[in-house]
Amino acid sequence: AQSVTQPDIHITVSEGASLELRCNYSYGATPYLFWYVQSPGQGLQLLLKYFSGDTLVQGIKGFEAEFKRSQSSFNLRKPSVHWSDAAEYFCAVAPQPMEYGNKLVFGAGTILRVKS
Amino acid sequence: NAGVTQTPKFQVLKTGQSMTLQCAQDMNHEYMSWYRQDPGMGLRLIHYSVGAGITDQGEVPNGYNVSRSTTEDFPLRLLSAAPSQTSVYFCASSYGGGPSDTQYFGPGTRLTVL
Numbered sequence: 001a002q003s004v005t006q007p008d009i010h011i012t013v014s015e016g017a018s019l020e021l022r023c024n025y026s027y028g029a030t031p032y033l034f035w036y037v038q039s040p041g042q043g044l045q046l047l048l049k050y051f052s053g054d055t056l057v058q059g060i061k062g063f064e065a066e067f068k069r070s071q072s073s074f075n076l077r078k079p080s081v082h083w084s085d086a087a088e089y090f091c092a093v094a095p096q097p098m099e100y101g102n103k104l105v106f107g108a109g110t111i112l113r114v115k116s
Numbered sequence: 117n118a119g120v121t122q123t124p125k126f127q128v129l130k131t132g133q134s135m136t137l138q139c140a141q142d143m144n145h146e147y148m149s150w151y152r153q154d155p156g157m158g159l160r161l162i163h164y165s166v167g168a169g170i171t172d173q174g175e176v177p178n179g180y181n182v183s184r185s186t187t188e189d190f191p192l193r194l195l196s197a198a199p200s201q202t203s204v205y206f207c208a209s210s211y212g213g214g215p216s217d218t219q220y221f222g223p224g225t226r227l228t229v230l
Contacts, residue, residue, distance in 0.1 A: 103174060
């Protein structure tokens with residue numbers, strides 16, 4: 001069965017520092033890959049997604065993610081973190097070809113704290 | 117355009133009680149789904165619907181019922197609540213069920229079952 005691992009439950013970074021959130025997946029073929037962000041008390045918002053092609057994907061809010069097939073990873077990065085980036089981040093996968101059910105499998109999430 | 121709305125925001129139930137979590141979207145989306153979010157487990161799919169009159173089970177359907185009589189609404193019913201159903205519930209919708217269809221999430225319902 002496919003699974004998603006986010007090894008870091010909490011990460012704290014200083015404002016202005018760079019950020020990398022890790023995501024590893026387990027699946028026989030390359031799945032569709034997603035990163036979502038959840039601000040406190042809010043629903044989830046899609047940051048970016050990877051289906052095929054260029055392995056470096058640009059998203060909203062200055063985030064990017066790099067797909068590495070050899071490492072089964074899809075890590076999220078941001079060069080300079082802002083205090084408003086404090087939130088919980090979820091990596092998610094879906095099989096290719098994607099079933100019509102759009103069944104996303106989510107990781108457990110990483111809580112990002114930003115210190116000033 | 118309100119997007120995806122969920123009611124109530126908070127709910128406390130006693131074991132054995134029933135209730136319905138409401139979800140509505142005004143984007144004319146065909147695909148809707150329900151997830152539950154538990155600490156350390158991310159979101160897990162409960163049920164989903166690819167259009168009015170069509171529903172199917174997700175990863176954790178036991179204890180929950182759904183129906184889709186209109187495109188806009190997708191209620192989730194707990195017939196006999198159990199403490200294991202204490203969770204935060206999210207409804208999501210997208211134009212279609214394919215990978216290019218971004219899912220939009222509601223703000224969630226926090227449910228506690230005593």
